[in-house]
Amino acid sequence: MKTLLQFSPGDSVRVIDFAGGINLRSKLIQYGIHPGDCLHLLRKAPLGGPLLVECNQREIALGRGIADKIIVEPHSCESH
Amino acid sequence: MRIALIGQPNCGKSTLFNQVAGYKAETGNFSGTTVKFTESKVRVAGEVVEIVDLPGAYTLDAHSPAEREAACYLRSNEVDVIINVVDASRLALGLELTLELLPLNKPVILALNMIDEAHRLGLHIDGPGLQNELGMPVLPLVASKGRGVKGVFLKALEAGKNGVKTKYMHGDASIERYAQARALAQKFVKQGERRISHRDRLDDLLLHPFWGYAILLFVLFLFFQAVYGIGQLIEPPLLAFFDALTRGAIAPFEAETLLSEIIVGVLQGIAAGIAIVLPYLLPFLFGLGVLEDIGYLPRVAFLMDALMHRIGLHGKAIVPFILGYGCNVPAVMSTRSLEEPRDRYLAAALATLVPCAARLAVIFGLVAFYLGPLAAFAFYLFNLLVIAVTGRILSKMMPEDTPGMILEMPTYRIPTLKNVTGKAWFRVREFVVEAWPILIAGSAILAALNFFNAAVAFNWLVRPLTWSLGLPAEVGVPLIFGILRKELSLVMLGQALGTVNFDTALSTSQMVTYATFVMFYLPCLATLSVLRRELGTRAMLAIAGLTVVVAQIAAWIAWGVTEILI
Numbered sequence: 001m002k003t004l005l006q007f008s009p010g011d012s013v014r015v016i017d018f019a020g021g022i023n024l025r026s027k028l029i030q031y032g033i034h035p036g037d038c039l040h041l042l043r044k045a046p047l048g049g050p051l052l053v054e055c056n057q058r059e060i061a062l063g064r065g066i067a068d069k070i071i072v073e074p075h076s077c078e079s080h
Numbered sequence: 081m082r083i084a085l086i087g088q089p090n091c092g093k094s095t096l097f098n099q100v101a102g103y104k105a106e107t108g109n110f111s112g113t114t115v116k117f118t119e120s121k122v123r124v125a126g127e128v129v130e131i132v133d134l135p136g137a138y139t140l141d142a143h144s145p146a147e148r149e150a151a152c153y154l155r156s157n158e159v160d161v162i163i164n165v166v167d168a169s170r171l172a173l174g175l176e177l178t179l180e181l182l183p184l185n186k187p188v189i190l191a192l193n194m195i196d197e198a199h200r201l202g203l204h205i206d207g208p209g210l211q212n213e214l215g216m217p218v219l220p221l222v223a224s225k226g227r228g229v230k231g232v233f234l235k236a237l238e239a240g241k242n243g244v245k246t247k248y249m250h251g252d253a254s255i256e257r258y259a260q261a262r263a264l265a266q267k268f269v270k271q272g273e274r275r276i277s278h279r280d281r282l283d284d285l286l287l288h289p290f291w292g293y294a295i296l297l298f299v300l301f302l303f304f305q306a307v308y309g310i311g312q313l314i315e316p317p318l319l320a321f322f323d324a325l326t327r328g329a330i331a332p333f334e335a336e337t338l339l340s341e342i343i344v345g346v347l348q349g350i351a352a353g354i355a356i357v358l359p360y361l362l363p364f365l366f367g368l369g370v371l372e373d374i375g376y377l378p379r380v381a382f383l384m385d386a387l388m389h390r391i392g393l394h395g396k397a398i399v400p401f402i403l404g405y406g407c408n409v410p411a412v413m414s415t416r417s418l419e420e421p422r423d424r425y426l427a428a429a430l431a432t433l434v435p436c437a438a439r440l441a442v443i444f445g446l447v448a449f450y451l452g453p454l455a456a457f458a459f460y461l462f463n464l465l466v467i468a469v470t471g472r473i474l475s476k477m478m479p480e481d482t483p484g485m486i487l488e489m490p491t492y493r494i495p496t497l498k499n500v501t502g503k504a505w506f507r508v509r510e511f512v513v514e515a516w517p518i519l520i521a522g523s524a525i526l527a528a529l530n531f532f533n534a535a536v537a538f539n540w541l542v543r544p545l546t547w548s549l550g551l552p553a554e555v556g557v558p559l560i561f562g563i564l565r566k567e568l569s570l571v572m573l574g575q576a577l578g579t580v581n582f583d584t585a586l587s588t589s590q591m592v593t594y595a596t597f598v599m600f601y602l603p604c605l606a607t608l609s610v611l612r613r614e615l616g617t618r619a620m621l622a623i624a625g626l627t628v629v630v631a632q633i634a635a636w637i638a639w640g641v642t643e644i645l646i
Contacts, residue, residue, distance in 0.1 A: 026254070027419075030138040031486050032173050034258055046289045049386035050395060050485055057170055061382045063394055063484025 004039065004051065004062070004070040011041045014075035024069060032056045038075060081240045082130045082158055083233070086150060087165035088177055089136035090490045092193040094118075096165055096223040097133040098502050100233065118506070124233045129240075132159070138173075140180045141254065154184060161240040162188045163232060165221070168198035168205060172265035178214070179257045187239035188216045191232045195220040197491075206268040213264065224496060282492060286379050296383055299376070300402065303367050307406055311359035311437060318358065322351035338531050345527025349520030352565040353512070353606075360437040361511060364406035365504040372503075373495030378487055385485055391468055392475020394485035397427040404434030408607040409511050412614055422478050425615060429474060429623045432603040432611070433467050433630060435460075438566035439599055445570045446595045450583050455592075463599060466634050470626075514613060515606035522605045523564055549593050549635050552577070552585070562598060564605055569598045589642040596638035600631035 007013055015037045018025045033039070033055050040054040050061045062070075087093040101120030118133045134150040141151075154162065164181055166174025171192070181188050192198075192205060211218040217235045221228040286292055326347045333340040371377055377399060385395030396418055404411035411431040415424040435443065448456035529538075539546075539556035546555055554576040562569030573594075574580040582591060602624055603611065612620040 026141060027486055029254055029258070030141075031488060032138075034255070043283075043287060045287070045382060045386060047386045048389065050382055050487075052283075052287070052382065052489065056172060058173065059489040061378070061385070061395070061485060061487045061489055063385060063389075063486070065484035066486060 001071055002073065003068045004041070004053070004072050005064055005067040007041050007072070007074075009041050009043045011074065012076055013039050013041065013072035015039060016071045016073055018069055019071055020069040024066070028066075028070070031060050032058050033060065033070070039070075039072065081127070081160045081237070082132060083161045083163060083236050083240065084132045084134055084154060084159040085163050085165060086134050086154060086177070086181070087136060087193075088138050088167070088174060090488065091136065091165045091167045091174065092221075092223045093136060093165040094133055095499060096163075096191070096193065096221070096229065096232075097131065098498060099223055099226050099229050101131060101133075122233075124237050127237065129233075129237065137177065139177060139254065154181070154186075159186060161236045162186050163191055163236050164188050165191045165193050165223070168192040168195045168220070169201050169203060171203075171205065171269055172262045175261035175264050176254075176257050179261060187236075187242075189232060189236050189239060190214065190216055190218045191221040191223075191228070192218065193221045193223050195228075196222050196225075202271060204270040206270075210264070210268045213268070224493075283379075283489075286376070287382060292379075292383050296380060299371075303371070304405060307360060307363045307367060308437065308440075310363040314359040315355055318355055319351065322347060322354075326351075336531065338528060341527045341531040342524050345524040345530075346520055348527070349516075349523030349564070352523065353516040353519050355565070361407050361410065362504060362508060364403070365410060365507050366500060368403065368410075369500035369503045370495050373493060373499055375490045375492045378489050381485070381487055382489070389484070391430065391471025392478070392480060393423060393427055393430075393471070396485055396487055397423060400427045400431040401434055404431040404436060405440075407436050407438075408432050408434065408603050409515060409610050410507060412607060412610045413507070413510065415614060422480070425619060426471070426474055426478060428611060428615060428619075429626060430467055430471050432607060432623060432627060433463070433470060433600055435463055435599050436566065438604070441567045442570045442598045443595055446582060446591050450591060451588065459595065459599065462596075462634070462638070466600065466630060470630055511606070511610075515609045518609045519564065519606050526561060526564065545632070548632070549597060550639060551590055551594055555594060559598070559601070562604075563602050563608075566598070566604055588646055589639055592642045593635045593639040597631045597635040600634050601628050602631075603627060 001016075003019070004013065015033065015035050017035055018028060028034075033053075037055055042052040042054055042059065044051050048064060050063050051067045052059060052061050054060075085093050085097055097118065097120070100122045101118075120131050120133075121128055122131050123129075132153070134153060137150045140154070153159070162181055162184070164174075164178050166178065178188070178190060190210070192207065195205070198205065207218045207220060217239065219228060219232050219235060221232055223229065286295060326344055329343050329347060330340045371380075380402070381395035381398055383395075384398040388394050388397055397415075399414045399417065400411040403414055408431060411434065412428050415427045415431070418424045418427060443456055443459050447459055529535075535557050538560050539553045542556040542559060543553055546553055546559075555573065557576050558569045558572040561572050573582065577585040579585050586594065602608075608620055608624065611623055615623075
């Protein structure tokens with residue numbers, strides 16, 4: 001089982017689940033990230049900085065703590 | 081009739097409001113800028129209607145205080161018609177909120193905003209089809225250019241009169257709504273050729289691991305240069321004007337009476353407000369508005385996230401710190417955009433330790449003037465160090481319960497003068513209404529106390545403190561008056577010591593100790609009142625106490641270091 005944090009910029013992944021409580025789950029959904037969605041990892045800031053992902057045509061910055069709680073699998077998503 | 085505007089952050093809702101209401105609502109390219117409701121009376125087709133701009137909300141399942149307010153208000157009976165603004169280029173997301181509005185049983189108008197941007201992205205939206213499916217009017221809109229604004233409001237008026245309600249079947253759970261919104265978007269949005277945006281290339285540069293930070297430093301440098309430059313141009317003539325006014329006002333009194341002293345106090349309070357607002361706060365808020373509307377602030381948050389984690393916060397909390405260098409008042413206000421109460425508290429506490437423009441005057445007047453610019457620079461570094469250490473200690477005491485930052489990176493937009501000035505005015509008005517009266521009252525009370533020769537009492541009141549720092553008793557009065565307005569700690573020092581050549585009355589280490597203490601101790605009255613409003617009386621007292629402790633320790637360290645170095 002891999003988390004989003006383990007991937008590199010350029011990778012495409014699909015969200016399987018969130019390894020967190022209801023608070024985290026609803027917060028991610030609020031920003032448009034749902035289980036089953038395709039994420040495109042755009043960049044990773046250095047020195048423990050956040051990740052930038054594209055999801056549903058929005059770009060979302062995610063702190064590493066959050067990225068480590070998003071369980072994903074490699075998946076080649078059709079590009080929007 | 082009352083029309084409410086609702087939409088997700090960055091959808092252009094406040095821009096629409098500004099188009100009809102004039103300089104009222106704040107619009108920002110950073111979520112959470114509209115925190116209070118803004119209301120305006122507007123004439124539509126000869127009828128006066130009230131328009132309410134609600135805070136941006138992703139969903140009515142509220143999380144941040146701003147969203148909760150919006151949801152509560154919409155459910156109340158005060159709203160007759162809802163205009164739901166969605167970003168046309170992100171219809172699937174916007175429709176989720178639209179579906180949530182349906183159970184409210186109120187007429188809803190769907191305005192597809194930024195339709196021009198959607199076209200640029202190659203999206204074609206079947207508006208009539210969507211209208212039939214949802215059973216609510218769907219209209220195109222380009223709020224920033226004023227296109228389609230009239231049509232939307234006319235439709236809203238019509239819907240409000242007919243009381244048309246929608247009967248579309250909607251899912252209850254958020255997951256269902258999501259699926260439904262996506263299905264709708266898939267059905268009515270056709271993706272054509274996407275034109276390459278400059279955004280990715282700009283982000284490559286602005287978020288670059290090296291150049292990103294270099295540009296950030298440069299942007300902030302320009303920003304502060306501009307703000308201080310304008311401030312130093314405006315402040316001296318303003319203060320000269322108020323000095324003359326004060327002299328004129330007390331001229332009829334032959335000797336110092338209680339009344340004349342109170343008049344002086346009130347005038348000083350008024351002058352303090354104007355001297356804070358006009359020279360520094362206004363340019364600062366204006367500049368911030370520009371950075372905000374361009375969409376640069378979320379990029380700053382992205383760059384600073386890693387660093388902010390070291391002091392127990394995350395990237396979003398950088399805004400209060402940047403603001404703090406201009407004035408702590410907007411800094412504390414801006415902590416509202418943080419979701420967690422713990423983060424708001426911590427960010428507010430640390431932001432009050434940031435030296436504002438007025439404290440900068442003290443550092444320059446004492447340290448840079450007598451000890452050279454290098455020493456002043458060292459003061460800044462020392463300040464950052466103290467904030468970092470305090471942040472670490474505080475975050476250990478208040479363990480983090482959130483995993484970190486989630487933040488949307490909006491597309492870059494060209495700011496409009498109307499938006500930026502409107503927002504700056506909105507924020508300044510908050511200061512004028514909330515903090516200024518307290519400043520004036522406090523100033524009058526201090527003046528009255530001064531008349532009864534309480535100054536000596538002040539000196540003895542804080543004597544334990546000044547004694548422990550090796551400072552003469554006379555600095556007590558400037559320290560207490562500094563709570564009103566920070567530069568008074570420098571202005572009144574001359575009066576208290578009986579000379580403006582501070583080096584004759586104070587030793588080098590005393591000057592350093594005094595300046596260090598002033599840099600950290602108690603935020604000014606205006607900041608205290610905003611702290612109370614944002615976080616409550618207890619938090620205000622706790623933060624005030626904290627700053628005194630920090631100031632005391634920092635001053636001791638500075639004293640010790642100076643003794644060793646000299």
